[in-house]
Amino acid sequence: MLFSLLIFSVLMCCEGFTPLSLTCPHRRLSRTSLASTENDSPESLPPPPQAPTPTSTTDDYKYISAQGFEVVRPVTPSAAAINSLPRRLLITTVFLTIPLSLASNFLGLTSKLIISSPIHAVSSLASSLNLQELFPDSSGxxxxxxxxxxxxxxxxxxxxxxxxxxxxxxxxxxxxxxxxxxxxxxxxxxxxxxxxxxxxxxxxxxxxxxxxxxxxxxxxxxxxxxxxxxxxxxxxxxxxxxxxxxxxxxxxxxxxxxxxxxxxxxxxxxxxxxxxxxxxxxxxxxxxxxxxxxxxxxxxxxxxxxxxxxxxxxxxxxxxxxxxxxxxxxxxxxxxxxxxx
CATH class of the missing domain: 3.40.1000.10 (Mog1/PsbP, alpha/beta/alpha sandwich)
Structure with a gap:
């Protein structure tokens, strides 16, 4: 350990040595090259890199997967769509649940609400459609x-x-x-x-x-x-x-x-x-x-x-x-x- 520190101290004292040269020798610059760089005119310097233009999160984004397939990133839903999700789920559930419940006579709903409905028009319609051949009345x-x-x-x-x-x-x-x-x-x-x-x-x-x-x-x-x-x-x-x-x-x-x-x-x-x-x-x-x-x-x-x-x-x-x-x-x-x- 002491021997390694001694070698590192010697190298630090050497002219033109920087820690970056340990890992990136190809980026090692001499003092003369640094001086010439400082004396160069601004026109000869490369233009500074432009900041990346921010892209919208809703834009499609394509990339190549590891298997070589082109993959498109799905569009991120907007805040309005996310906020309306509970309402859409409620509407979908209601429009799916009610027909399925009536078709299967779940908990006798069809028998009570349609076949033996207290509303005469509803029960008459069920009788005209012969629904009592498919579903029992409230008494079974x-x-x-x-x-x-x-x-x-x-x-x-x-x-x-x-x-x-x-x-x-x-x-x-x-x-x-x-x-x-x-x-x-x-x-x-x-x-x-x-x-x-x-x-x-x-x-x-x-x-x-x-x-x-x-x-x-x-x-x-x-x-x-x-x-x-x-x-x-x-x-x-x-x-x-x-x-x-x-x-x-x-x-x-x-x-x-x-x-x-x-x-x-x-x-x-x-x-x-x-x-x-x-x-x-x-x-x-x-x-x-x-x-x-x-x-x-x-x-x-x-x-x-x-x-x-x-x-x-x-x-x-x-x-x-x-x-x-x-x-x-x-x-x-x-x-x-x-x-x-």
Whole structure:
């Protein structure tokens, strides 16, 4: 260390030595060159460097990246644009959130604000647009209308029939019925249901409660359901001429001959029976209780609505539930069943 300081002191004493010459020997100047520089005229000196012109922060700036690509620096947003950002975010969020919330019925907003709106004009518009077929009302009921003629998959009967009804809350359509009906048009379908487990008379459509568990067997229960069956009967057919004009006698005849015939293992008890005519369509409404001879503890309550359409078609709606658990939703669904044009 002392030896290095000694060498440095000697070099400092040498003529013409500056510390800059240690690092930049090519910039070492002699005293004569310095003197000549001082005596030069201002015209011979190079002009002083000009200060860089300040550029706006909003101007584009191009440079070459390490990979050789030309990169343009993005324009820096102005202060006005930055200050308006919260407002623009709020407007964008509102215009995106509201349609998505209504389309997904988030928190039941569509059901409460549109389908069951207290404003009559809004609810009437929703009804005219058939929105209740897509969204339930505030009570959870959804309207079902059978498909029009163009989308009927089965051979068309002589009298085309459409109907509508209210589907109770938390009821889902039975996929087994849809699969069984699809096999009628495609007998060679690979996913076939067992013929032994299906009846020749397949319901037109059926619903059941989602996740219904039998309290005794702890298995999925099918005792509670709604179904609609269409029968094409040879013309001329008249429901009132077939089962009679008296609703009480007609109800007993239907219960004994159709629903609980002899040796069927079922015993039926008629509760109420009535008849109504709407738009030239006869409706017979019967409510009854069914007991099973093989299971005395099992009792079902049901409401059936029979409608004769045209001169060759019988449409039967049935809502079934366990005795003591027959809810008002099933009754309301049965009351809503209607034949439509």
């Amino acid at each position: 009921y959804k309207i079902y209308k059978s498909p029009p003629r163009s989308s009927q998959p089965l051979p068309k009967p002589r009298t085309f029939v459409r109907y509508s009804l209210l589907v109770p809350p938390n009821f889902v359509q039975d996929p087994a019925i849809l699969l069984a009906r699809s096999q009628l048009t495609d007998p060679n379908r690979e996913m076939k249901m067992s013929r032994s487990g299906t009846s020749n008379l397949i319901p037109d459509v059926a619903w059941g409660p989602m996740g219904k568990i039998d309290p005794v067997t702890r298995k999925s229960s099918s005792d509670t359901n709604i179904s609609v069956i269409k029968n094409v009967i040879g013309a001329p057919f008249s429901l009132s001429k077939t089962i009679g004009e008296d609703p009480l006698l007609a109800g007993q005849s239907i219960l004994m001959n159709l629903l609980c015939p002899l040796n069927s293992g079922r015993e039926g008890t008629l509760i109420t029976s009535s008849k109504k005519v709407i738009d030239n369509v006869e409706y017979y409404i019967i409510e009854y209780v069914i007991k099973f001879t093989q299971d005395e503890n099992k009792q079902l309550r049901a409401i059936s609505v029979l409608a004769g359409v045209g001169d060759d078609t019988l449409v039967t709606y049935t809502a079934v539930g366990r005795e003591g658990e027959f809810s008002t939703s099933l009754r309301r669904s049965a009351e809503s069943f209607t034949i439509i044009s």
